[in-house]
Amino acid sequence: MNRVKILFFATLRDGAGCKDAELDLPLGATVADVKTLLAEKFPGLEPAMPSALVSVNREFAFDEDAIPDGAEIALFPPVSGG
Amino acid sequence: MNRVKILFFATLRDGAGCKDAELDLPLGATVADVKTLLAEKFPGLEPAMPSALVSVNREFAFDEDAIPDGAEIALFPPVSGG
Amino acid sequence: MEPLNLPTVFAVTEDELDLNALLDRITLASTGAAAIFTGMVRGQTVRGGEHETVYLEYEAYRPMAEAKMAQVADEIRSRWPSVEGIAIVQRVGRLYPRTPTVLIACTAAHRNTGVFDAARYGIDRLKEIVPVWKKEIGPDGGEWVEGDYIPKPGE
């Protein structure tokens, strides 16, 4: 198993109802797997999930990317700062 | 006669040796006449005179422009501020 | 001039932006020009339907935001090698109208070396890849401002 840290920001935080969580991933899990697992665990994420961006260890990550051991994974909407 | 005030800046001030002067102009005098009169009165102006700009009442003025009564006339090199 | 000595300042902060101090930090003895962009909270917005903002609440994923600011600075240096100093600062927290929220500043020896384009590129990129979000609080409640840029692999 691979225990990772999940961070939620903005609309994703509102949807999850919390700022962070831990998640145990099967070995070889990808970003797409993380999204599926999180959607099951946090049904409130659903509306924001289709447009969510994902970062793994503070770099943008994409569905097919593998998750390294102990990764810090964040979910958030497209950025709107400035 | 038309008594005008003359102001010198930068290289023109260095050449004239003073910051300002008064000058009595014949009626109908132009900017070109002012330059000729000043060149006679202040020989040190000579090196800077060919590239000197002239303003009359705080607007750029040119050789053929007539000088209004009591004008404030300034002579200075092309600007180099900023 | 050693590139290693070129000052790069980046920060996510809750403190007021001090333009004088930030400019000083990116000014070298060889610097003659700076282009600075600041964004402010608009209290009244006309474009996209007239409305009124009471305040904005800014939130950042700080460590990633600072890493992406460093990346934006690297991108600026590779495109405009004459840039000397770069400052990229995002203020977060509750920010009221007229308050500067973000600053991008680039310095160079001369103004015709791309400093204006570099600063503009910097704010455009910040709004694409630096993870910061804002929620607009109006008289009738709050709403997240929606971004629309989808980063590509490697960004």
Next chain:
Amino acid sequence: MEPLNLPTVFAVTEDELDLNALLDRITLASTGAAAIFTGMVRGQTVRGGEHETVYLEYEAYRPMAEAKMAQVADEIRSRWPSVEGIAIVQRVGRLYPRTPTVLIACTAAHRNTGVFDAARYGIDRLKEIVPVWKKEIGPDGGEWVEGDYIPKPGE
């Protein structure tokens, strides 16, 4: 928005330039973006032959300089009607390396409305028509910096 209420600040001053205060003076409730240019005294210059500056001595024909700054602001407003506030300030006197000497700032609701171009136009015009001169004092004495722009009638 009444054009008459748009803030325009221009000054020739011996005081330190305070970017924070100047920006505040040209920020309206509708303002969301500012482009600011500052020029500084270069202590080391490479372009045009490497040399060292101890300080610059700035001199202005003040009343005409302020009138021409107002004219530059008018020109900016006619070219970029979306510009809200404009500040144009020239510092004069003895100024040492790394010191900001001049500031041009333009504000607008959004950054894509020409504020960068407006600020750049402003500094270019200031260096053409605003009567300010500088003398460069180096280790071996002083020399006036030469301008080269010849204004045309009506400028």
